[in-house]
Amino acid sequence: MATSIVAPKRPFLTLPFLLPSWTDSLALGSRRYQSSYRRTKQRLRVKPDASFGPSHAGQDQIIYNPPSSAPTAYHTPNKFLPADDARRSMLVESLNSVTSNVSELPGVYKSEAERKYHLTPSDIEEIRNLRMNDPMTWSRYKLAKRFECSPIFIAMVCEASPEKKQMQKQVLEAVQSRWGVKRRMAREDRQLRREAWGRDE
Amino acid sequence: MKRLQLQRWSSTVLSPRARTGNCLHQQLYTAKLRYQSTASSIQSESAPYDAIDVLEDPKLMSQVRRVHKHKSALAYPSPPVEAATRSAKLAALHARLYLPSRLPLQTLARTLVDASADENADFNNESLATLGHDLLTYYTTEHLLCNYPRLPLTVIFAAMYAYAGPKTLAAMAKEWGVEHAAMPGGEVDPGYLQFQRVEPGTDVEANSDLQSARPYAAQKNWRKTVTSKIFYDDEFGDQIKGVVSTGSGSGSGVTAELASATFVRAVMGAIYLHAGRPAAKRFFEQHFLSRHLNISELFNFSQPARDLARLCNRENFEPPVAKIISETGRKSRHPVFVVGIFSGQDKLGEGAGASLLEARERAALAALKGWYLYSPLNVRVPSSMEEEGAAPWKPVYVDLGEVIV
Numbered sequence: 001m002a003t004s005i006v007a008p009k010r011p012f013l014t015l016p017f018l019l020p021s022w023t024d025s026l027a028l029g030s031r032r033y034q035s036s037y038r039r040t041k042q043r044l045r046v047k048p049d050a051s052f053g054p055s056h057a058g059q060d061q062i063i064y065n066p067p068s069s070a071p072t073a074y075h076t077p078n079k080f081l082p083a084d085d086a087r088r089s090m091l092v093e094s095l096n097s098v099t100s101n102v103s104e105l106p107g108v109y110k111s112e113a114e115r116k117y118h119l120t121p122s123d124i125e126e127i128r129n130l131r132m133n134d135p136m137t138w139s140r141y142k143l144a145k146r147f148e149c150s151p152i153f154i155a156m157v158c159e160a161s162p163e164k165k166q167m168q169k170q171v172l173e174a175v176q177s178r179w180g181v182k183r184r185m186a187r188e189d190r191q192l193r194r195e196a197w198g199r200d201e
Numbered sequence: 202m203k204r205l206q207l208q209r210w211s212s213t214v215l216s217p218r219a220r221t222g223n224c225l226h227q228q229l230y231t232a233k234l235r236y237q238s239t240a241s242s243i244q245s246e247s248a249p250y251d252a253i254d255v256l257e258d259p260k261l262m263s264q265v266r267r268v269h270k271h272k273s274a275l276a277y278p279s280p281p282v283e284a285a286t287r288s289a290k291l292a293a294l295h296a297r298l299y300l301p302s303r304l305p306l307q308t309l310a311r312t313l314v315d316a317s318a319d320e321n322a323d324f325n326n327e328s329l330a331t332l333g334h335d336l337l338t339y340y341t342t343e344h345l346l347c348n349y350p351r352l353p354l355t356v357i358f359a360a361m362y363a364y365a366g367p368k369t370l371a372a373m374a375k376e377w378g379v380e381h382a383a384m385p386g387g388e389v390d391p392g393y394l395q396f397q398r399v400e401p402g403t404d405v406e407a408n409s410d411l412q413s414a415r416p417y418a419a420q421k422n423w424r425k426t427v428t429s430k431i432f433y434d435d436e437f438g439d440q441i442k443g444v445v446s447t448g449s450g451s452g453s454g455v456t457a458e459l460a461s462a463t464f465v466r467a468v469m470g471a472i473y474l475h476a477g478r479p480a481a482k483r484f485f486e487q488h489f490l491s492r493h494l495n496i497s498e499l500f501n502f503s504q505p506a507r508d509l510a511r512l513c514n515r516e517n518f519e520p521p522v523a524k525i526i527s528e529t530g531r532k533s534r535h536p537v538f539v540v541g542i543f544s545g546q547d548k549l550g551e552g553a554g555a556s557l558l559e560a561r562e563r564a565a566l567a568a569l570k571g572w573y574l575y576s577p578l579n580v581r582v583p584s585s586m587e588e589e590g591a592a593p594w595k596p597v598y599v600d601l602g603e604v605i606v
Contacts, residue, residue, distance in 0.1 A: 071551055073497040073570035079518060079547040080572045082598065087578070102543050105524035108557050197554075197562045198502045200570075 073200075116148070123147060128158045135164040279319035280391040285310035290380075290392020298377060298468075301476035308475060312467035315396035315460045317453060318385030326467035333470030337365045338436045340485045343582040346597075349496065351573050353603040354427050358438035359499045364489055366437055367462035373488065374461035381457055396460035397453065405456060415440075478587055497570055504606075505565035509542065509549070512572060512604045519545040521568070523561045526551065540564045573603070 051065040081088045127147060130138040131154075140151040147154075160168070179187075274281060285291055285306045295309055308329075316327040341364045345357055352360070363369060374394070382393035389395060399405065415433040417423060430438045455463075473481035502508060509521050521542045530536040540560035541551045550571055552563025577598045586594055 070553060071567070073567060074574050074576070075571065076575045077547060077549050077568065077571045079544060079549060080575060082575075082577075085578065102524065102546055102548075105526065105541075105543075108523040108525060108540055108561050197559055198505065198566065200497075200500070200563065200566055 113150070119147060119149060119153075124157050127154060131158050132161055135161055274387040277319070277324075277387045278321075278385060279314040279324055279395060280310065280387055280389055282307050282310070285391050288390050288392045290390055294377065294379065294392060300468075301472065301480050304471055304475040308471045309468070310391035312464055312471050313379070313391060313394050314385070315394070315455060315463055317397035317455045317460070318395040326463060329467035329470035329474070330463045331466075331470070332473060333466035333468065336469055336473055336481060337466060337485065337489065340482065340582075340584065341365045341489065342436070343584060344490060347580050347582050348576050349574060350577065350598045351575050351600040351603075352496070353500075353573060354431070355438070356496065356499045356573070358430070358436075360494060360496055362437040362439075363494050363499075364492070367458055369492070370462035370465040371458040374465050379461065379464065381460075394460060394464055396455050396457075399454040399456055403454075482584065497574055500566075500570060500573070502566055502569060505562055505569050508604050508606055509565045509568050511606050512569070513544055515601075515604065521549060521565070523564065525557070542568050569604075 049065065051061075051063040076087075078088060078091045081091075127143055131140075131143060140154045143154045144151045176184075274284075288306075288310070291306050291310055291313075295304070295306060300309070311324060312326045312329055314325045316322075316325045319325045322328060338361070341361055342357075345352065345360055345364075379394050380392075382389045382395045385395035385397060415425075415429065427438075433441075435441050469481060469484065472484050506521075506523075513519065513521050521544050523540050523542050526539045526541045528536065528538045531538075536555060537553060538555075538557050538560040539551065539553045540557065540563075542549045542561075542564045550564045550566070550568030552560050552565070552567050554560035554563050580597070581595070583594075583597075585591060
């Protein structure tokens with residue numbers, strides 16, 4: 001109960017909407033309007049915030065004005081301009097200074113997988129045979145481990161047999177049937193969010 | 202290239218008397234001749250009253266004339282031509298749209314009569330709407346193709362629909378303050394949009410695939426490729442709708458949206474006929490191109506990173522690499538990553554997201570949009586060559602086409 005009687009941080013006089021509406025009780029004649037143009041102008045004459053000024057070079061700062069925003073999609077990157085476009089030569093020197101340190105930037109993935117083109121047609125035939133004949137043992141991941149390639153490559157090369165697909169579908173349905181409302185909704189939301197990326201929302 | 206003398210057309214094209222006397226026209230129009238014209242009302246006013254002039258009594262004559270007038274108003278399914286000059290609504294619409302003074306009120310009244318209200322092709326707006334629709338879609342297409350030469354076809358369809366689709370045109374007719382008549386008829390004020398309404402409960406989409414030339418059009422579940430849409434479908438990529446049966450007139454009708462769209466198209470056609478090409482183009486720029494459309498919102502990609510890799514491969518750029526430009530709160534509940542996609546030393550796109558994967562997808566999407574939304578400098582559309590004293594034509598930028606994965 002102690003919290004309810006804590007005094008407001010600001011005095012009442014600066015919050016006029018809390019006061020009773022005394023203007024209504026007064027006569028119409030004594031009501032005073034700020035009708036002069038000069039007074040209104042004076043109120044609007046506010047000094048801009050210091051963060052709008054020239055940037056403090058060399059100093060750390062938290063507030064940036066105007067705040068940073070995503071670049072517009074209508075700005076065509078220099079590389080995408082056709083060779084005869086006049087903007088290409090104009091932008092070249094300004095951009096060179098900014099993106100000189102691309103190789104120093106960290107990558108999104110820890111390590112880029114080295115691309116090996118080592119599988120022969122006979123290997124691919126073997127992959128297909130293994131997956132078709134014994135799909136329970138030779139899953140995509142096991143095949144990828146054995147042939148030292150990515151599971152995506154296995155999926156590109158061959159397809160699971162219809163029985164295996166049907167079985168996998170039943171397993172998935174069994175798992176999903178145990179989900180409660182929360183988990184189901186969270187999964188759906190995640191899917192919707194993912195679709196919103198493609199629309200740039 | 203010399204301009205046609207359109208001022209002279211405007212008087213002759215709409216008058217039934219000065220029509221070229223070919224056989225088809227004579228056969229079509231001698232059967233039910235209407236002594237009305239949208240061009241001049243002098244002759245048509247005097248013609249029916251010749252017999253009445255014999256009467257000498259002015260009082261009786263005025264009464265007879267009034268009855269006659271009332272009857273003549275009811276004789277035709279759409280308001281008589283001479284009513285156009287007396288309508289305040291029509292004059293207000295003419296002034297509100299700032300239409301050229303060469304476009305007479307009579308023609309504006311004709312643009313408000315839908316084919317479902319008056320079947321006579323001389324008095325409804327069908328012919329004007331056909332011309333106006335062609336002009337609208339032509340101007341919109343050349344604007345889009347010249348300004349954004351790399352747009353994918355699906356986006357062009359969506360943009361066409363947004364600029365000149367029936368929904369937009371209906372909204373424009375509403376903004377112009379055009380009201381709908383409850384029922385069409387000769388006694389209605391010609392300032393109202395007149396059309397026969399669809400009976401409630403009618404399936405509007407019922408005869409949608411009657412006119413389609415597409416083979417196997419009956420197979421609803423089959424995939425329709427975008428390329429086939431160019432050939433078989435209309436300019437918005439939609440299936441061509443079957444023509445509403447123009448038989449008895451009682452059963453057929455149009456929706457309010459379609460009637461409004463037809464009216465706007467007819468206004469465009471009427472301006473072209475009466476005031477010429479420059480006025481039509483100005484009208485198009487002021488009323489259609491001035492509407493704001495953010496084309497970058499029309500895109501929807503499912504796998505932008507894959508498409509971008511394919512694009513860079515096609516254009517012989519270095520393969521795109523995603524790099525973290527900045528990040529904050531990686532171990533917190535709400536991290537923000539800013540990822541850039543680089544091809545060699547050039548940054549193609551930049552995106553921010555709550556996970557590395559999201560930021561990378563958004564960056565790839567931004568890069569793809571940067572490619573597709575390229576707009577050349579100093580764009581000239583082909584129709585600008587129709588102006589007098591135009592500079593010699595320089596070919597516009599034509600792109601290879603969208604990325605096909």
